[in-house]
Amino acid sequence: MSKIVTISREFGSGGRTIGRMAAEKLGVPCYDQELIDKIAEESGLIRAYVEENSENVAGGWLSFTAGRDFYGHSLQDDLTRAQTKVIREIAEKGPCVLIGRCADYILDDREDLLKVFIHASMEKRAERIVHQYGERAEDPFQRLKDKDKKRKAYYQLYTDRRWGDLNNYHLALDSGVLGLEACADIIAQLAR
Amino acid sequence: MSKIVTISREFGSGGRTIGRMAAEKLGVPCYDQELIDKIAEESGLIRAYVEENSENVAGGWLSFTAGRDFYGHSLQDDLTRAQTKVIREIAEKGPCVLIGRCADYILDDREDLLKVFIHASMEKRAERIVHQYGERAEDPFQRLKDKDKKRKAYYQLYTDRRWGDLNNYHLALDSGVLGLEACADIIAQLAR
Numbered sequence: 001m002s003k004i005v006t007i008s009r010e011f012g013s014g015g016r017t018i019g020r021m022a023a024e025k026l027g028v029p030c031y032d033q034e035l036i037d038k039i040a041e042e043s044g045l046i047r048a049y050v051e052e053n054s055e056n057v058a059g060g061w062l063s064f065t066a067g068r069d070f071y072g073h074s075l076q077d078d079l080t081r082a083q084t085k086v087i088r089e090i091a092e093k094g095p096c097v098l099i100g101r102c103a104d105y106i107l108d109d110r111e112d113l114l115k116v117f118i119h120a121s122m123e124k125r126a127e128r129i130v131h132q133y134g135e136r137a138e139d140p141f142q143r144l145k146d147k148d149k150k151r152k153a154y155y156q157l158y159t160d161r162r163w164g165d166l167n168n169y170h171l172a173l174d175s176g177v178l179g180l181e182a183c184a185d186i187i188a189q190l191a192r
Numbered sequence: 193m194s195k196i197v198t199i200s201r202e203f204g205s206g207g208r209t210i211g212r213m214a215a216e217k218l219g220v221p222c223y224d225q226e227l228i229d230k231i232a233e234e235s236g237l238i239r240a241y242v243e244e245n246s247e248n249v250a251g252g253w254l255s256f257t258a259g260r261d262f263y264g265h266s267l268q269d270d271l272t273r274a275q276t277k278v279i280r281e282i283a284e285k286g287p288c289v290l291i292g293r294c295a296d297y298i299l300d301d302r303e304d305l306l307k308v309f310i311h312a313s314m315e316k317r318a319e320r321i322v323h324q325y326g327e328r329a330e331d332p333f334q335r336l337k338d339k340d341k342k343r344k345a346y347y348q349l350y351t352d353r354r355w356g357d358l359n360n361y362h363l364a365l366d367s368g369v370l371g372l373e374a375c376a377d378i379i380a381q382l383a384r
Contacts, residue, residue, distance in 0.1 A: 172364035186378055
């Protein structure tokens with residue numbers, strides 16, 4: 001029985017692709033965009049809001065804390081609750097690969113977890129977002145910094161842990177040096 | 193032709209053992225205590241001094257900066273120079289595994305490098321130092337903290353980088369969760 005794999009990743013590191021490749025090797029489902037659909041359904045929030053706010057601090061700290069009602073309740077609370085519920089339910093179903101969305105934190109009480117972090121140098125990631133994702137080439141470094149910052153802020157706010165702190169992961173891989181295929185191989189090997 | 197593997201590790205994580213196992217699998221030499229002998233020989237410093245000061249800030253920052261002559265030259269400078277020279281010479285000879293001593297930093301300009309970091313939870317490491325290394329059991333947690341702190345301070349002083357920052361490594365492994373054998377397997381696989 002294979003483990004449940006969570007993939008945290010720097011923007012542009014190819015973590016999503018690696019996750020899909022590992023899931024294929026393991027013959028288990030991979031949840032990425034599917035998570036957004038499920039969280040939207042569970043929370044009743046629109047998909048675009050979930051996509052923007054389930055992993056990034058969209059407009060910085062202010063937007064995250066804004067929009068609270070008299071009891072301090074906010075849309076973000078609904079989102080967080082739905083996200084936790086959806087990810088726990090998916091994990092209950094059996095082995096899978098989960099991309100991002102603090103799944104490593106949400107499932108941390110499970111014994112059958114393999115927590116992976118994928119990173120790469122700024123240069124490699126800039127190359128990737130320009131060539132693979134078709135991002136505009138004007139200033140890929142700034143774009144990477146912005147995305148990293150938002151993901152990091154979200155993770156820290158949500159989990160009270162430091163994003164990219166290697167003590168939080170069982171396995172951390174530099175995809176720029178090792179290559180996507182080798183990363184997927186290792187994950188599959190360790191998850192089995 | 194296999195890569196040159198550098199192993200940085202938290203105290204008690206089994207990184208040294210993993211390095212030896214990986215070297216054996218690769219059929220290449222592993223340098224650990226041998227580094228101390230070679231650095232002592234090269235620098236003319238006594239072995240005990242090299243052992244204590246080639247990886248740890250022995251008595252904190254003060255002892256590191258103390259003992260300088262009129263030109264600001266110190267025993268530590270001799271040690272650093274010898275350490276750099278010895279590690280570069282060893283790497284020139286061909287594929288090998290190097291344990292600790294900032295080899296990852298000293299050899300960072302090489303293309304054929306695989307930089308590994310081995311870590312584990314405090315609980316797993318405490319268990320290991322008590323049972324495997326025969327350390328006194330009184331307060332293993334304090335002992336781990338002290339050793340980590342010294343290694344960290346040394347690395348930062350010497351390299352101007354943050355020790356245990358995953359961006360500095362191609363591969364980071366939690367030996368407590370994955371097991372020593374699996375860690376050695378992965379290193380050997382990626383170094384080939």
